[in-house]
Structures are given as C-alpha cells and as structure tokens.
Amino acid sequence: MPERPPGKAPIKVVLADDEWLVRSGFKLLLDVEDDIEVVGEATTGAEAVEQVRTTRPDVVLMDIRMPKMDGIEATGEIARTVGLNQVRVLILTTYETDAYVFAALEAGASGFLLKDAGPSELLHAIRVIAAGEALIAPRITRRLIAQFTAARTTVRTNEDRLAVLTQREREVLALVGQGLSNDEIGTELLLSPATARTHVSRAMGKLGARDRAQLVVIAYQTGLVKP
Template sequence: MNTMTSASNSDAPIKVLVADDEHLVRSGLQVLLEIEDDITVVGEAATGAEAVEQARALRPDVVLMDIRMPKMDGIQATRQIATTNGLQQVRILILTTYDTDAYVFEGLQAGASGFLLKDAGPAELLHGIRVVAAGESLLAPRITRRLIAQFTAQQTANKAAEHRLAVLTDREREVLTLVGQGMSNDEIGAELFLSPATARTHVSHAMVKLGARDRAQLVVIAYRTGLVSP
C-alpha cells in the first residue's frame, strides 16, 4: 500500500486521541503508543461525546475510536468529527471486535479512514496509525473488503448512482473500480500502464468530484454504485 504525504509537519509526532469506555484499554494503549518516538497521546475519551469534544479541543491527527461507548457511540462520534469544520484533517481509525463487525461499513460511511480488530498485535496497530495519519486508508486486510461486500450485497446500481458517477472521466471511473478492489496506487498504475503519481492524481480527482473524505469512502462508493460487485 502506498503511503501519501501527511498534511502535518513530518517531523512532528503523530497526535493520537484514544476513545474507549474501558479505562484499562485506554491506559494500555497509551503505554504502548508513548513508547514510540513518532507518536504521542494527546488525550483520552470514555464516551463518544467526550471524543467529539476532545477532537475539537485538541485537533489530533488520529482518533482511535471504539464503537460501543455510552452517551454517544463511536459511529455517531465519527460522523460528528468528520463533518465538523476545521477537523477535516482528523483521521479516525475504528477499533472493533468480531461481534461488532456489522458496524464497520456504517463507520466507513460516517467518515472513518479504516478499522482494526481489537485483537490486532502492537505492530499492526502502530502501522495502522501511521498509515492513516499519512493520509491513506487502512483497507489492505481482506476482511475489510469482505465486510464491505457483505453489507452492500443488497444495494445495486441505479439511476441515482449512475448520475453520481457521471462527473467522472472514463479513466477516473476505471481507477475508482480498482480502488474499490483494494488496489494501491502502484497496483493501479501497473494495471492501467500509468505511473503511480498519475494513478494518485486520478484518485485525488475522483475524491474531489465525488466529495469523498478519503480512499475508504471511495471504496464504499465503488460498491454502492455497482462498479465493484460483492
């Protein structure tokens, strides 16, 4: 997977907000993350409402967002953060368990940049934070594509979807299809005989035209409009 340049100062540590209703989980994550030279925990939240409040106050680069929290769940909190003016650069990485996978697709629609299972190892978590902070989406694991396929299986392309894609050029539509299949910029370039930089440009143009927050939302659009079949 390619890693795009972060909008923040590359020399500054990645600022992380940890949102989870379990104190032990928050403490454990903080200990793990603070060991890293390029990551710092700037705050904690025990509820979705606190996560939104802390995101507004602290402007973190990444929010580690649990789904099941009191007062406001992680999906609602993600949606509020993603639609708040001034928080466009805040990336949300959802942490979930197998029994909450049904919420992942909804989380991506709400504006999350990806997700990790809570049983992921420390190295996978750290990698995920760095990938998301760099502007990419955590879509590499096959389980992500299976989940998206599962929860869009009943949603077929229609006239409204076709109208939405009408703003794209033929090349951008091809690129969107490959993004929906989980390909990186390098893989898209190889498939379409383009340089990775040109592939990245087409991806960026598609994001702007479709109003997508990031690649995760492009994947959702690709499935919902029928460009990619489950």
Template structure:
C-alpha cells in the same frame, strides 16, 4: 514527525493499555482520552489530533455518530478516525466506513501492528489491506444495498476516473492501477484524488463504499 492521538473507549483499562503502549513510542503521543462519544468529539475539536482510535460501542453517542460528527466538521478534515472492534466483521463497521472512518483495527492486535497502523493513517495512506476492506464492504452491501443508490453521482466522473475507482474498490494500489491502465502511479494517485474530491470522499475506504453503493462495482465482481 510526532503523531498526535486521541483515545476514545468507555473502558478505562483499554485506554490505559493503549496509552502505556504509545507512551513507549517516541513518535506517537496521546493528547487526550474520552470515555464516550460526546467527549471524544469535544476532545478532537480541542486538540486537533492526527488520528483518533475510536471504540464503536460507547455510551452517550456511539463511535459511529462521533465519527460522523468529526467527518462533517470541515475544520477537522485532516483528522483520521480508526474504529476499534472485537470482531473482524462487525455489523457497525460498514456504517463507520460510510460516515468517514479510515478503517478499523481489532483490539487484540499486536503492538507493532497498532504503531504501524497509526503511522500509516497519519501519513494519509490506506490503512487496511484492501482485501479486508472489500470483504467488509461487500458483506454489508449484500445485506443493505439491494439496488444501486445515488448512481447519478458518478455523472461527475470522467471515464478514466470511473475505471480507477473500480480498481480501487477491487483492492488495487496506485502502482497496480498504473500497471493495469498503463499510467504512472502518480497519475493513478491523481485520478483517485480527483474522484475523491468530486464524490466528497475523505479517503480510499469511503471511495470503495461509494463504488458499491452507486453500482459501479457489483458484489462478487473481480
């Protein structure tokens, strides 16, 4: 399977570096580049890639707004956006996760890390180490969400789905959820998928954000 990638970064040298790296990889291909958020959205709508590497800060509209527009387009449901940042804890990453980003990568990552990350996201799996995702979410929930918001959204979930969602927020894999709740990993995956559908979450990263925002999980728990 060849993974189709769009590169969105306002620095041509950054795009050139990523393209040179991906061009050397048989199963990864760059189908478009963009130097700003508006062109990034246009490129995604035109090429329908599997993965977008999206810089957070770009002229026109930034990477967060571009991600929001991509996530809001039902025709692009299968597109996964990965934010590129210079800092591990970036003030904008939490907003990007809220609007549908599958995760984030540091620009100074090793080449093999980049290749693995792209393949992982394209396969629909969780990109980030759960602990890293959780630390980012906790930090910005602590700063921006003093009280639970939209807790009534959880009314649509079964008790088991709430349990599973809480464990996802704690960084558990499907296999670990299965062990914790005495079920198979496949059953755990099914509960995760149902919770995502009911809450309109694109992926596990958004599910983690929602778990904190709705008060299902509190900062500092587990």
C-alpha cells in the same frame, strides 16, 4: 511504514474507549514511539468529539460501543465539524461488531482495525492513516463492505452518480474499491504511481469523498465493484 523523519511533528492521537484497560494498553504501547504522541483520552463518544475539538489530533482510535454517544455517531460528528477535515478516525472493532463497520465508513471513518491486532499492526495502522492512505486491512474491509452493501438499495444509479468521472477515473475507482494501492493501480493500468494518485484525487474531488475509504464505499454503492 517508516517513522516520520527527524524534526517532523509526531502523530497526535486521541484514544476513545470506555474500557480503562484497553486505553491503558494502547497508551503504554504508543508512548514509547518517538513519532506518536497521545494527546487525549475519552470514555464516551461525546468526550471523544470534545477531545478532538480541543486537541486537533491526526488520528482517533475510536471504539464503536461507548455510552452516551457511540463511536459511529462520534465519527459522524467529527466528520461534519468544520476545521476537522484532517482528523482521521480509525475504528476499533471486534468480530461481534463487524456489522457496524460499513455504517462507520459511511459516517466518515478512514478505516478500521480488529481489537485483537498485534502491536506492530496497530502502529502501522496509525502511521498509514496519518499519512492519508486511509484504508486499513483492505481484504477484510472489502469482504465486510461487500456483505453489508449487498443488503442495501442504491439511491442513485451507477450512471447517474459516476457521470462526472472520466473512463480512466472509473477504472481507477474500481481498483481503489478492490483495495489496490496507488502503486498497484499504476502497475495494473500501466501508469506511474504519481499519475494514479492524481486520478484518485480527482475522483475524490468529483464525488465529494472525504478520503480513500469513502471511495471504496462509493465503488460498492454504485455497483462499480460487485459484492
């Protein structure tokens, strides 16, 4: 994704990880980017919430395993806080902590990235999240969501929860659940990207979804997309 146009405010980022070396490495990488600014650091989930309330960042790089309050709890706290609607949480995880990803998405995370991702992938992820695209690594995310949703019982039936959607919005939701972008949805359904984006926005509003990642969760929870 291209950098922000000249004159546009940089993407503000908070780093939340209890390992100093990890935070330092991320900060060194981000500090040299003209369109990204690190505005805060935290070693616990509680500190992360406080930093977010104070600095109002665009993106939080959130580790899952932290003392006092873990990354999932902190993500939920941020998502529930009035006035922090525009803050996007990017969960940092390892293969050992993948079981927590679905819970993090339910809590309000906008996506996740494996900790062993390369520098270019991290920078791309931050820019995508800040631009509102929300979901990172869709192939991996789809597999994880499918795996952990399969073991859960949906409280409401497909028809009950999706009754507010038009048939076209259901089709769009199913494709969002499969990880397709607006451009790809438009191609699949013979719609313009702008029209596809409108359908996505309407589905989000009707279902009370915080962002695109939440739509993916709902698509699996309701059985619209099968594991």
